Amino acid sequence: MRVTPRIWIGLAIYVGYLAVIAIVTILGGVPFPEIGKSAETTLKGAVLPLGVAAVLLIVTTTALGWWRPALFDRQRSQYRWPIIAPAVMAVAAVLNLIGTDWSKFDATFLGSLIALGVLVGFCEELMARGLLLTALRSSLREGWVWFLTSALFGLMHMLNVVLGAPVQGTISQVALAFASGTAFYIARRVTGSLVWAMVLHGLWDTSVFAVGFAPKELSIAPLLVFVVAALSLASVYWVIKGANEKLGAGDSAPAAVPV
Known part of the structure; x- marks a missing residue:
């Protein structure tokens, strides 16, 4: 690692990321509730801000030399069964996709939706x-690492209020994002790789925007969201238990774990 990890660096990246998303989205002129309702609003309101953020994140990660610790854990969780929470989330995403009327999407709209999922x-x-x-x-033990990454992930969705989302709905989204963030954290710890969390996250957001625009039939997917939340919070202790991922000042980057 070129730069020794420090908490303030992570917080600076967090704040900088939110600032970039906010500025580019505001300049695009698309209110948050309109994102996902057409190819144009999806491209301007989500794909463009996320595309700019992706470039900056790649540059930042490369400059810091943090690719390996960012993408891979030293060791996978010794308990594998908590993967059931991310698995149920994947099932819910698939049900959303099945419950979407895809005839309402043209090629451009579909492409923008896929780009949104990949980038988010x-x-x-x-x-x-x-x-x-x-x-x-x-500096922190793994329990705090889980809690703070999930809490800050949830709180970042309050930015949607600034971008035009209703306050009450956003507060509910923050709570659910904390739980879904826990599911993504579990996916990382059980597989040893952030890549699977990226895939699940992208699949989930794509499915939510798709079914939200063109629902075809009633689905049990919304109920499964609460099942995922309960399973994630009930099982996260077991992927934290025994974790030895703390990085010391002179620590070298952990070896990559096969995906």
């Missing part, structure tokens, strides 16, 4: 459970 999975995971997590591991 990459950006939000690399920022929160990649760079921020690496920074927190420089």
Whole structure:
């Protein structure tokens, strides 16, 4: 690692990421509630801000030399069964996709939706459970690393209020984001790689925007969200237990874990 991880660096990246997303989205002129309702609003309101953020995150991660600790744990969790929470989330995402009327999407709209999913999975995971997590591991025990990355991930959704989202709905989203962030954290710890959390995150957001625009039939997916929340919070202790991921001042980057 070129730069020794420090908590303040992670927090600076977190604040900088939110600032970039806010500025580019505001300049694009698309209110948050309009994102996902057309190809144009999705491209201007989500794909463009996330694309700019992705470039900056890649440059930042490369400059810091944090790719390995951001993407890989030293060791996978010794308990593998908590993967059930992310697995149920994946099932809910698939049900959302099945329950979407895809005839209402043209090629441009579909492409913008896929780009949104890829970019949100990459950006939000690399920022929160990649760079921020690496920074927190420089000084904190793993329990605090889970809690703070999930809490800050949840709180970052309050930015949607500034971008035009209703306050009450956003507060509920913050709480659910804390739980979904826990599911993504579990995916990282059980697999040893952030890549699977990126894939799950991207799949989930794509499915939510798709079914939100063109629902075809009633689905049990919304109920499964609460099941995922309960399972994640009930099982996260077991992927934290025995974790030895804290980075010392002179620590070298952990070896990559095969995906």
